Amino acid sequence: MRRVRLIGAVAAAGLVLAGCGTADNTGSPSTTTSGGLTVVKLQLQWFYQAQFAGYIAAVDKGFYKEQGLDVQLLEGGVDIVPQTVLAQGKADYAVAWVPKALASREQGAGITDVGQIFARSGTYQVAFADSGIKEPKDFKGKKVGNWGFGNEFELFAGMTKAGLDPGKDVTLVQQQFDMQALLKKEIDVAQAMSYNEYAQLLEATNPATGQLYKPEDFSIIDWKSVGTSMLQDAVWANTDKLKDKAYQDQTVKFLTATVKGWAYCRDKPEECRDMVVAKGSKLGKTHQLWQMNEVNKLIWPSPLGVGLISEGDWSRTVDISLTTKNQTGDTVLKKKPEGLDHTNEYMQKALDAAKAAGVDINGTSFSPQTVTLTAGGA
Numbered sequence: 323m324r325r326v327r328l329i330g331a332v333a334a335a336g337l338v339l340a341g342c343g344t345a346d347n348t349g350s351p352s353t354t355t356s357g358g359l360t361v362v363k364l365q366l367q368w369f370y371q372a373q374f375a376g377y378i379a380a381v382d383k384g385f386y387k388e389q390g391l392d393v394q395l396l397e398g399g400v401d402i403v404p405q406t407v408l409a410q411g412k413a414d415y416a417v418a419w420v421p422k423a424l425a426s427r428e429q430g431a432g433i434t435d436v437g438q439i440f441a442r443s444g445t446y447q448v449a450f451a452d453s454g455i456k457e458p459k460d461f462k463g464k465k466v467g468n469w470g471f472g473n474e475f476e477l478f479a480g481m482t483k484a485g486l487d488p489g490k491d492v493t494l495v496q497q498q499f500d501m502q503a504l505l506k507k508e509i510d511v512a513q514a515m516s517y518n519e520y521a522q523l524l525e526a527t528n529p530a531t532g533q534l535y536k537p538e539d540f541s542i543i544d545w546k547s548v549g550t551s552m553l554q555d556a557v558w559a560n561t562d563k564l565k566d567k568a569y570q571d572q573t574v575k576f577l578t579a580t581v582k583g584w585a586y587c588r589d590k591p592e593e594c595r596d597m598v599v600a601k602g603s604k605l606g607k608t609h610q611l612w613q614m615n616e617v618n619k620l621i622w623p624s625p626l627g628v629g630l631i632s633e634g635d636w637s638r639t640v641d642i643s644l645t646t647k648n649q650t651g652d653t654v655l656k657k658k659p660e661g662l663d664h665t666n667e668y669m670q671k672a673l674d675a676a677k678a679a680g681v682d683i684n685g686t687s688f689s690p691q692t693v694t695l696t697a698g699g700a
Contacts (some may be wrong), residue, residue: 326449328569337426344349350499352592356390356648358390359387359390359391359392360390360391360392360572361391361392361394362386362392362393362394362414362415362572362576363393363394363396363412363413363414363415363418364377364393364394364395364396364413364414364415364417364576365396365402365404365407365408365413365415365416365417366395366396366397366404366410366416366417367398367404367416367417367418367419367555368398368399369398369399369459369600369602369603369604370388370395370397370602370603371518371598371603371605371610371613371629372594372595372598372603372610372611372613372614373517373518373555373613373617374395374417374588374598374665375415375462375584375587375594375595375598375614375617376439376507376580376583376584376586376594376679377393377395377417377580377583377586377595378395378583378597378598378601379584379586379593379597380393380530380579380580380583380596381393381395381583383583383586385579385580385582385583385586386576386579388579389575389576389578389579390575391572391576391579393576393579395606396413398417400454400499403426403432404416404417404418404558405418405422405423405426405433405558406426406431407435408431408559408560409426409430409432409433409559409560410433411560414559414560414572414576415436415557415558415573415576416433416557416558417439417528417556417557417558418493418555418556418558419473419552419553419554419555419556419573420435420438420471420552420553420554420556420639421437421472421475421552421553421639421642421643421655422472423556423558424639424640424643424654424655424656424659424663425472425643425654427659427661427663428655428656428657428659432560432561432562433525433558433559433560434559434560434561434564434663434664434665435556435557435558435631435663435664435665436512436557436558436564436573436577436664436665436667436668436669437556437557437577437580437629437668437669437672438553438556438557438622438629438630438631438632438635438669439555439556439580439584439629440553440554440555440621440627441620441621441624441628441632441635442546442551442619442620442621443476443545443546443551443552443553443554443620443624444515444516444517444554444617444620445473445477445513445514445515445516445545445551446514446515446516446520446543446544446545446614447466447468447511447512447513447514447542447543447602448501448504448511448512448513448514448519448520448523448528448540448541448542448543448544448664448665449475449504449510449511449512449540449541449543450504450507450539450541451538451539451540451541453510453541455510455511455541455543456541457484457543457544457548458480458481458483458484458486458543458548459484459485459486461481461484461486461491461492461510461511461678462486462492463491463492464492464493464510464511465494465495465508465509465510465511466490466494466495466509466511467494467495467496467497467503467504467509467511467512467513468494468495468496468497468512469496469497469499469513470496470653472654473513474513474648475552475642475643475646475654476545476550476552476642477513477545478585478647478648479545479550479642479646480543480545480548480550480553480645482646482647483549483550484550484653487649488647488648488649489648489649489650489651490649494649495508495509497509497512497513498555499519499542500519500522501522501523501526504523505523505526511543514618514621516544516616517604517612517613517616517617517620518613520542521608521609521612521613521616521695521699522699523535523539523540524536524537524695525609525695525696525697525698525699526606526697528698534695534696534697535693536554550642550646551638552638552639552642552643553631553635553639554620554637555690556621556631557576557577557629558578559668559675561662562659564662570589570668574668574671574672574675575672576672577629577668577669577671577672578631578672578676579673580665580672580683581628581629581672581673581676581680582676582679583685584621584628584679585628585676585681585682585683585685587614587617587618588618588621588622588685588688589682591611591614591615591618591691592611594614595607595610595611595614598610598614598693600667605699606696606699606700607699607700608670608693608694608695608696608700609695609698609699609700610699611691611693612665612693612695612699613688615691615693618688618690619690620676621685622685623684623685623688624683624684624685624688625686627670627673627683627684628673628683628685629662629669629672629673630666630669630670630673630685631665631666631669635646636664636668639659640655640659642654643655644656644657644658662688677697
């Protein structure tokens, strides 16, 4: 088993410098119009999946066009850093986790969180139920898998809170973006998103029974329960361009349509699942419906109004970024963010517009579905 040097602030710094372009992402965003619409590029954080269903729905249902925008979605990938694409002027907006983006800001990226779409974290560490691992303190002496690339910050915070030294008390293992290492018992505990990799476990066959694994076969460490969760998917804008009135107005229009897209996927999850699948996702329909349901849980209900930034949650994310050390003693941030790191100004205007158009911006009556997974998520 390969022990790797997973990094905190050092990795985060690399988020600014790492290669982030593809053939689809080269050149400056177009400011021309197509059929009278302003072309806008949105860089997604990962490959097409229900994590981005609200944006896909806003395109497919014409919500962006209603606002005079021709929004082009740029698919993410392993070598694409959304906030860097945005900072380099190759996209108009980007979807990125807050601590990763703040680390990039500290390294010079001029970006601002203008819409906190995910109000809750979806990150787990998962172990087999019979492993004896029930909480972070149980990681001591274990092989702990995680993806790195800035996805490990909550894990380090959880271990720190439990009194563990990530550099001495555990063996950190570079985990692939799947659950095979855990299923093969090459590692003791694995990183998983509630809406993706955790479902992959429940879509796998238990060799002891010949049936699919069940939730009771696993132990879940949810960072929300531990108290070390951090803000994730947010819409980031170009800070310098926010000084321009035209870009300000465009941002409000973009967010208004985005809110409508996410509300649509809350109310019509099966239809949004189909849109995602049609977009070319390699994940199956059942898996995508699970993902749509779990993503909705991270957004709804939204007492403040979807997309508004909770100052308490923001402060917690910043505090954890400043104080949690990785195995080399690095922290995510060296100092508190400076300048316009986040604002509710444009999202509030978007919510006002969406509400005036009859959109339910709070989802108070939202109730999660029960989704039955199938082998391989087909």
